[in-house]
Amino acid sequence: MAERYFCGWYFKCQGPGGSLALIPAAHAGGGSLQLITAGGSWNIPFAPGETAVSGARPRAALGQNLFCERGLRLAVDAPGLWAEGEVRFGPLLPPAYDVMGPLCALPFLQCRHRVASMAHPLAGRLEVNGRAFDFDGGRGYLEGDRGRSFPAGYLWTQCFFEGGSLMLAVADVPLGPAAFRGVIALVRLAGREWRLASYLGARATALGGGGVTVRQGDLCLAARRLGGPGRALRAPAAGAMERTVRENLVCPAHYRLTKGGRVLLELAAPNASFEYEWP
Numbered sequence: 001m002a003e004r005y006f007c008g009w010y011f012k013c014q015g016p017g018g019s020l021a022l023i024p025a026a027h028a029g030g031g032s033l034q035l036i037t038a039g040g041s042w043n044i045p046f047a048p049g050e051t052a053v054s055g056a057r058p059r060a061a062l063g064q065n066l067f068c069e070r071g072l073r074l075a076v077d078a079p080g081l082w083a084e085g086e087v088r089f090g091p092l093l094p095p096a097y098d099v100m101g102p103l104c105a106l107p108f109l110q111c112r113h114r115v116a117s118m119a120h121p122l123a124g125r126l127e128v129n130g131r132a133f134d135f136d137g138g139r140g141y142l143e144g145d146r147g148r149s150f151p152a153g154y155l156w157t158q159c160f161f162e163g164g165s166l167m168l169a170v171a172d173v174p175l176g177p178a179a180f181r182g183v184i185a186l187v188r189l190a191g192r193e194w195r196l197a198s199y200l201g202a203r204a205t206a207l208g209g210g211g212v213t214v215r216q217g218d219l220c221l222a223a224r225r226l227g228g229p230g231r232a233l234r235a236p237a238a239g240a241m242e243r244t245v246r247e248n249l250v251c252p253a254h255y256r257l258t259k260g261g262r263v264l265l266e267l268a269a270p271n272a273s274f275e276y277e278w279p
Contacts, residue, residue: 004028004239007055007146011072012249012273013087013122014160015138019250019271020126022074023233024060024067026053028240033062033076034233035083037128038250041231042081043241055146058116069116074126083128087135090121092142099184101199110174111147118188119165141165150235150243153279155212157223157253159272161265164189166255168223170204170212183214185221187257189265194257196221210276218260225274227251248274 008025023034031051033044046062053060060067064075071088098104099115122138139160154171168185181204185196196202202216211224230248234241253272257265 004148005146006148006236006239006241007053007144008236009053009058009060009067009116009142009144011058011067012141012158013126013133013135013138014140014271015122015133015135017132017134019273020128020133021247021249021273022067022072024053024062024065025236025241026051026060027236028238031062032234032241033065035076035081035128036231036233036247036249037131037133039131041233041247042078043234044076044078044081055144058142058144071124081129083126085124085126085133087122087124087126087140089117089140090123092117092120093188094118095186095195096193099186099197101197103182103199106175108176109147110149111145111151111171113169113184114144114146115142115167115186116144117142118167118186119160139165141167143167145236147236148239149237150245150277154275154277155207155223156275157225157272159253159255159267159269161267161269164265166265168212168214168221170207170214183216185214187221187265189257194219194264207278210274220256220258222254222256224254225251225272225276226253227274230274245275245277248272 006027030048031046076083122135151171158167166187173182183202187194196216206213213222230246235243235245237243255267
């Protein structure tokens with residue numbers, strides 16, 4: 001692995017017993033497994049010889065911890081964190097096409113994003129420091145990032161709701177001496193995919209206070225975090241996990257999607273995931 005390169009996958013599991021996210025990653029110095037719940041977050045380092053993470057598809061092995069498109073298996077016994085169990089995935093639900101569209105062909109991007117599944121069924125159970133998480137009948141979300149660094153400023157949110165799911169990311173993207181504010185949003189609603197993206201003409205028309213409004217023609221998507229700062233996570237900077245960001249894995253949030261003034265989705269979500277990082 002190149003010294004200034006990182007690659008990681010984000011496995012979110014939400015079920016009757018609560019929510020949990022796992023981030024297996026390879027980066028400068030080896031690898032790491034981050035685990036986040038509503039009650040805490042943990043970062044477990046792994047040596048290079050114990051780390052194998054694919055950039056092409058959601059597959060990772062960190063020690064005895066295994067991740068792939070069909071599920072995950074945990075076996076962690078480290079200072080401050082004991083976790084074990086297995087979760088099986090039903091069929092993944094990927095976007096209609098690459099979430100980055102033609103931007104995926106641009107060279108020298110700081111970070112490349114991929115959504116592997118907007119929602120898939122779960123079955124299984126994990127135990128974390130004595131607490132059981134039952135995921136039978138739950139839903140999962142799966143995405144990945146690879147590159148050198150996370151954007152200096154970005155917003156990211158993901159949410160399940162009855163009949164669908166959504167994700168939205170807005171970030172300041174450097175391109176040599178210039179930069180632009182990139183937008184990617186997918187809303188899976190009643191079997192249809194609504195997409196807003198910079199390469200389709202989307203732009204962030206309002207940003208601040210933990211929220212954003214994105215417009216693309218007569219489509220408008222607004223998202224706002226209603227919870228406070230979240231749990232600390234490690235994020236890549238020049239290929240090493242040296243930056244601290246904060247994620248609300250479970251927090252209240254409000255979403256509104258309209259088309260030509262017609263409301264397609266109005267959602268007060270109690271269990272949204274949200275990151276809001278602006279300098």
